[in-house]
Each structure stands twice: as C-alpha cells, then as structure tokens.
Amino acid sequence: MTVHEVARALPDIAVLRDRCRALAVLDAILSPQWESRYYSFDSRWAHGEEMASMRNGSGDEYSIVFLAAGAFIRGFDHESPMSPAFSEFGEVWPGVADSVPEVFADCMSEPAFSFEGGLAATVCLWRQRTDDRWHTGEIEFPAGPDPDGAHRLFAVLTDATPLAYRRFAEDYYEQRLDGAATADIHALRPLTNDVVRRLNPELSIADLAEDLAQIGYPVRPDERQP
Template structure:
C-alpha cells in the first residue's frame, strides 16, 4: 500500500478536516498534560490556513495543510528507502513532488517541512484542490522491496472508524479506551463533561477545554 492507495481511501477535504480535529481532541483528553501528543490540529497555523499533524516521537510524521485552494499532504517515514536521506543525491524521491500544482508550492517550500538545507523531507505527497473529484499524487516508480510508508502513516485516516482509533489508542496509551466516547468525537458532537470522564476519569472538562477549542473541536 502506497500513496496511490491512500489517495483512493482518504475522505473528502471537509471529512478529513473533521476527522483530524477529532483525533487531536481525543489525544488532548487522553493525555492532557503532554506536550508531545501524537495528533495535533492548529486552526491558526497561518493566515487562512489550518494544519493537522502527527508525530510519533521516532522521527516519523505527517502534516496536512488546509488552504483556500484545498489540502496538501506530506508524510515522512524515516526508514523508507524513499527518504531523501537514503538516496544518493539527497533529494526527494523522483516523481513525489514533480507535479504538485502551483497553488501548493508554498507548502512544498515551507521551512517547517524542510531541513536546514531547505530540502523538503518527505516520502509521501498528496494534494486535492476543492474542484477535484479525488486526491492526486505524482507519477512514481517505487523502489523494489520498499515503499513510502503511506500505509501505516495514514492508517487512522484511511480506515476512518472509531474502532480503529480505539485499537490504536489502547495500545499506544496502554489503558482502556471507551468506544462510545470515541464515537462521540468521530460524530463531531460537542464535548461534554460526561464524555471526558468516560474517556479519561483522571481529567475534567475544564482542564481540557482550551486545547480542545484550539484544535477546532466543538465544546
């Protein structure tokens, strides 16, 4: 499974935005005191832009920039043979960025997604303008015996079910995770004290309200 498959499985831009906000809000409630949460969402990334991101703490990550034009997706699997740091020329894998449209060039060149030499580091790139009927990607010849990491990087976004998040969160946080509470978030229903308690009895609605609101999720 590569970027080609992820492009077929990702939901529409509005649905993806809502899912990313739900993931970020869930992580706030499950880990309210952490500064290094797995999923983040910023409604104030840049003027007119919002950012969803994932950091696994081991050097693997993704970012989704929601812009006036649509959405730009980058993912980086640091162990992929398609990593710029695994190639002979220290450049992004051929085809990954070659056909990104001009409306997303600012995202390609974003310093936060580049190293100290201004080289974009990524193994996956997708984009979708509001007028598109599907997610798009470059024309890529994948290496023998290797892929771009897209399958596992975007697994929660391509599956899109509360059950998938529950399975992941119970493994990641090593604690029971209430499926009904997760479904509440996935439905985009406003956060309540009861849902917070069901998901994490060790915290309160008051303690998580500000970061949940910052993630664009309704309270």
C-alpha cells in the first residue's frame, strides 16, 4: 500500500473526522495517561480548525487538519527511504507535497509538522470541500512493499470496521477488548459509563470529562455523572 491506495480507501471528510474522534476516545479510555496514547483528537487545535493525530513513540506519526477549506493529511515514517532525513538538504521526496493547493499553505508551514525547517512528511493527502475524492501528488516510489510508510501509518484509519483498531489495541495494550463496547465507540454512539467500564473498569465518564470535551465526543445526557 502507498499513499495512492490510502487515498482510495479513505472515506469522505465528515466520516473521517468521526472515525478519528472514535479512535481518540478509545485510546483515552485504554490509556488515561496522554503520553502513552497513539491516537488523539483536538477540537481546539486552532481557530476554526481541528486536528487528529497519531504518534507511536518511535518517530512515526500523522496529522490530519480539518478546516473550512477541507482536510489536509501529513504522514511521516521515520524509517522510510522517502524521509527528509535521508535527503541531502532535508527535502520532502519529489512529488509528495509539490501539488498541495494553496488553501493548505498554513498546514504545510506549520512548525509542529516540521523537520529541520521543512515539512516532516513521507505521505501527503488533501481534499477540498468541493472535491469528490482525496488527492495525492505524482510520485515515483522507491522499491519496497511500503515505501512511504502509508500502510503502517494508516492501516487502522482506512478500515471501516472496528476490527483493525481492536487488533492493534489488544497487541499494544496487551489486554482483550470488549468487542461490542469497541464497536459502539467506533460507530460514534453516545458514550455511557457501562461502555467505558467494559473497556477500563477503573474509569468513568466523569474521569474522561476533559478528554471528551477536547475530542468533542457525544455523551448520553443521563450518563454524565459516575
């Protein structure tokens, strides 16, 4: 899988945003300490902007910025031969970001996404509100099964079912997950204390209040107290 396959597998912007929020809530429940989480979502990223992110703690990451113009995705696989770290001047691999529309210029120059003054990216995708699909650059990939790291970075996000996240989390957190509870959150159903405790018996919705507010995830009105 390369960025081209990811572009074909991703849902539209609204569905992607919901999926990102669900992943963030699942990680917030399984990992109360933010530093240990893979997936996050910040509905307060900037004025009129939200950001979903993934960080694996080993240098691989992605950022998805949702803004009025549409959505911009940056992925970075630090071991990919396409990493700016392997270019002479820290440059992004040819074609990855050359054709990103001007409406996403602020995302391209965002300091949080930078590597030695340039964009830290081996993958870029974008979609404006009026587009009917995700776009990528014209890229000549180096040899290898996952040259830009797109499969490793986005395999969970491109799966329309909760199974990919469940497999990931059971391996990473070394615990069995309640399948029905995982599916409820993946479907963005309003959160209940029962669902939370089936995934983490030590937590309640009250414990997650700040995370849920930051993520913008719905809570069933009668379940806001422990």
